[in-house]
Structure formats: structure tokens, C-alpha cells
Amino acid sequence: MLVKDIMTEPVVTIREDQSILEAREIMRGKRLISLPVVDDMQRVRGIITSDDIGKASPSDSSTLSRYEANYLLGRLKVKDVMKRSVISVEADDTIEYVAYKLYKYKVNALPVVNQENKLCGIVSRSDIFRSIVEIMGMNRNCLRITIEAPDKVGVVAEISNIMKEDGINIISLVTKQNGDGTAEVTIRAALNNNGMDIIEQIREAGYEVSDVMTLDGIE
Template sequence: MSVSDFMTKNLVVAQPEMKIFDAVDLMKKHQIHRLPVVENEHLIGLITEGTIQSALPSKATSLSVYEVNYLLNKTTVADIMVKDVQTINPQASLEDGIFIMRQKNIGVLPVVNENEALVGIITNNDIFDAFLKISGYTDGGTRIQLRIPEDHKGILADIAKLLADNDFSILTVIVHRKELETIIELQIESRETATIKNILTAAGYDVFEAVLLSKPN
């Protein structure tokens, strides 16, 4: 899974000469919280709600409303944008993107190609959407959780064969290795929850959750 699979490609961007007020209007119109700043298709900065707020005069200022508006009307995106922007390549793994965002404590990564051209952007919301897709949240079916006290090679193959022999298809598999046990979560393309649970239990697996999933509206 690469960043390009989940990044937003239809970008709303700002130009360096754009006035702050126009950037704010653009964010409100598209209901977004940041704008990549682009010049000749290349990323040169990033402007966010936070950087705009920092640029606004303090309420304690002695400036009049007229003077404040005058200053803001003269201030451009280039004047306040973040210039040292962390980016990522579109072919990088999604996990790399998540790691960078966690390490740098940031909520957005502009995506630039080998020519340094901006080709997308990936945000916290894109990561959440990716997780929902990967986990099969919107696919419905049956979710089964197995407690494996002693993990061993080939156990996933054994489980998959058992289900396939009974004509059940696995949609997703998530393995959570804990200190004393391993949890295997399966999402199966079937609404026969009780039957699936009985098959796995009869084969000696510890099924501690078997839930019929409904597709979200």
C-alpha cells in the first residue's frame, strides 16, 4: 500500500502572492484547514489555519480596526507560510507516511514526485479512511476473533484452508501479537456467523468474538 493509493489528488492550492483573506475564503469554501503553496507546479510552502491565526494581530493591539484591515490586506501568503515543509514521495509506503506524521507531530504531508512537483496531499483523515478500507469496515460480513495462545508457522494457512474447504472467503486478516498471546481477526464474506464460529470451534480454535457486521449507511 503506497501513499499514492490514499492521497488526495484533486488539490486546492494557494499562490504565494495571494492575500491572507483570500486564502481564508478558499479554505472556508472547500472546508479544509490547510493549503499547499505552489509556484510553477512546485511546492514552496504550506499555510494552515494555525499560521494564519498566528499572523493576526493580538486583541491587545493598539491598532485600530482600519489599521488592522489595512495590514492584513497587504499581507500575502508568502509572508506567513511555512517554508520548511515535510514532504513524502507518492511511492512511499502508507506506513512510512504515518510514521513521519507521528514522529514530526504533524497532520498533513504534501506528496511530491521525483521532479519535486506537487502531486497530492495526505492528511489524518486520509489515514483514517485508509484504515477503514483496509480493515473492511464498509464491506459487511462476519468478524471473527481468535485467541492463539501459542503462535506457530502456517497457522494462517491452516485457518484459510479450513474456511475455504467450507466454502467461506476471507476479506481481511489482522494479526495483533500481544505479550502472552496472538489475536487473529478475520472478516469473512458471509452472514453465516454461527456456522463459521462452530466450524472454527470444532477445529480447536478459541473463538472469543463472532459478530455479524452491517454495512454503515
């Protein structure tokens, strides 16, 4: 799955010569926590977040009235507080790459740009979470099996073949290397009459089944 499959478009944006007050009202009205800053050609010039606006706003202990505070925010421009160094991704990047960048840079959303740095969309943590739910088949009733196995070539193929021979459809399969020569294989499989019998067959093949759960799909 790629960024273009999950990104939001069109994107709510703002210009750098607009006021901080306008940025705050747009965010509140659209329930956003960040806005890409673009020029007339839709090229990304920066990004402004609710935290940036909060830091530029008078503190709660200020003696300024609401009118005075809004007046000051109306005079401050987006370009005065926006971040000019923007972390972005492209439409053909993978969702794993986006998840890594969101995690590494501790941000909630990333602008999606083309080769000319023009804004194409935006991808958020929520978009990533939703795609993981879809990829993992978490919206379907299933049998979840966790298997401890040697970390070597052919293990996944052998386990998959055991399930194939028993007529069990694999919804998703994830492996995690433990770093000690073993791996954890987590399978979500469609429920059928052979569901629980497959556990014994996997064990008979020499694998340790560490966890088994029957799960209802998440709505």
C-alpha cells in the same frame, strides 16, 4: 494500496507572495485547514495552515476593527508565516507509511511530490480513514471474529484453511502481536449459512475465540 490510489488532485495551492488574507479566504471558501505553497514550476516551497494564520492575526481582545485587522492581514505575506520545512510523501509510498508520518508529526495532511519536489497531490487523514474502511471491508455485512493464537508461522494459514474448507470467504484479516508469544487475529468474513458453525471448528482446532459479532456494513 498506495498514495497515488487515494490522494486528492489537483491541489488547491497558494504562492508565497500572496497575502495572509487571501490564504484565509481560500481556506474558508474551500473548507481547508492547510495550503501547500508553490512556485511557478509547482515546486513545494512551504505550507501554511489555519493555525499559522490564527497566530498571525490580531487577538479577539484587540481594539482593532475588522477593517483594520483585514488591512494588516492583507499586508502580511504567506512567506512571512509559512513553514518552510515541509514533510512530504511520494505517490508510490504505501498508505501505512503515510499513516505513520501523519501520526508521528501530528499533521492533518501531507503534500505528495515527485523526485523534482513538484506537487502531484495531497493526502489527508480523511483519505487514510476512507482507505482503511475499504481495505477492512467495513462497508459490507460480515461476521467479525477475534481469535487468540500463538505468534508463530502457519497460524494464519491454518485458520484460513479452516474457513476455506467451510466455504467462507475472508473479506479482511489483521494480526496484532501481543509481545508475549501470542497474537490477536481479527477476521471479517462474508456471512453465509455456515457462519456460526465455523466458530466451533476454530475452537476445535485449539484456538481461543475471544469475540464474535455480526456487523452491518457502514454506509
